[in-house]
Structures are given as C-alpha cells and as structure tokens.
Amino acid sequence: MTSNAPQPPPYPWSKGDNDDHAALVVEVHVCRDSHGRVFSNHRLQEKLDEDTAMLWPGGGQAEVGFALLTEAVRREAILELLVALTEDPEFVTTLNALPPEERTARMGELVVGLRRQMDKVVARLAEGALEDAVLMMTGE
Numbered sequence: 725m726t727s728n729a730p731q732p733p734p735y736p737w738s739k740g741d742n743d744d745h746a747a748l749v750v751e752v753h754v755c756r757d758s759h760g761r762v763f764s765n766h767r768l769q770e771k772l773d774e775d776t777a778m779l780w781p782g783g784g785q786a787e788v789g790f791a792l793l794t795e796a797v798r799r800e801a802i803l804e805l806l807v808a809l810t811e812d813p814e815f816v817t818t819l820n821a822l823p824p825e826e827r828t829a830r831m832g833e834l835v836v837g838l839r840r841q842m843d844k845v846v847a848r849l850a851e852g853a854l855e856d857a858v859l860m861m862t863g864e
Contacts, residue, residue: 732745734746739741739772739773739776740772740776741776741779746776746779746780747776748768748769748772748773748776748777748784748788749768749769749770749773750766750767750768750769750788750791750792751766751767751768751769752764752765752766752792753765753766753767766788766792768788769839796842797838800838800841800842800845801838804834804837804838804849810844819831
C-alpha cells in the first residue's frame, strides 16, 4: 500500500535537536486493575526529552498529543484488522491483492468503521480527560 503522507526521517531517530529532526521519548504507563479497567499516564523520559520539548512551540504539547493520538489510532486499526482476520484469515492478503480502485474503495469502508469505533472511544473518554486536564492546569 502506498500513501501520500510525508515520510519521516530515517528511523531510528536520535534524541534531541539534530540537523534534520528533533526527537524525544514519551513513556506511556499502562495499568490494568483487577476489574479489567485500563488507566494510563505519560511523561517525557528524561531531561534531554524535556529540553527538546521546550524548543517546540507550547513546550511540545501539540506534538506529543498528536503523536499519542496517532499511535492510538494505529493501535485501533490493528485491532480492527485482527477482528477481520478472525473472520477471514486471508483478509489482509485479499485486500492487498485487490485492483487499486477496489482496494481504495475497501480501505474507505474500513476507514469509516475505524472512525466510528474511535468516535465511540473518544465519546466515552472525553469528559474524564477534560476533567483531568483542568485538574492538571490548576495543580489540584
């Protein structure tokens, strides 16, 4: 599959401010309690990451938020494909073998399903996330 999306600098990226990129590491801590509920928290990994974030507008809030959201969408896309693979073990192979126009149409259908699922998740999390943000901003 091809994409018109901009291509990142070659991986692995070097932490800090580099000639062609600046990179930092965000650690995401995931907790699953005895009831199966999932909680998370994140932080910049070390001082170099904090220093790099401070070089970016707004201390890197937008970039970190975008990156975490991108990863969340990627994870959900993987889950959607895993569900499809349980129904049809050849799903991805069949999708890749479709003629370009058909594959584009099928991908469009998959995108609609992915967006629908992400909308449900965001609707469920939005109020609590906003409350957490207010508490964080007020230092409570």
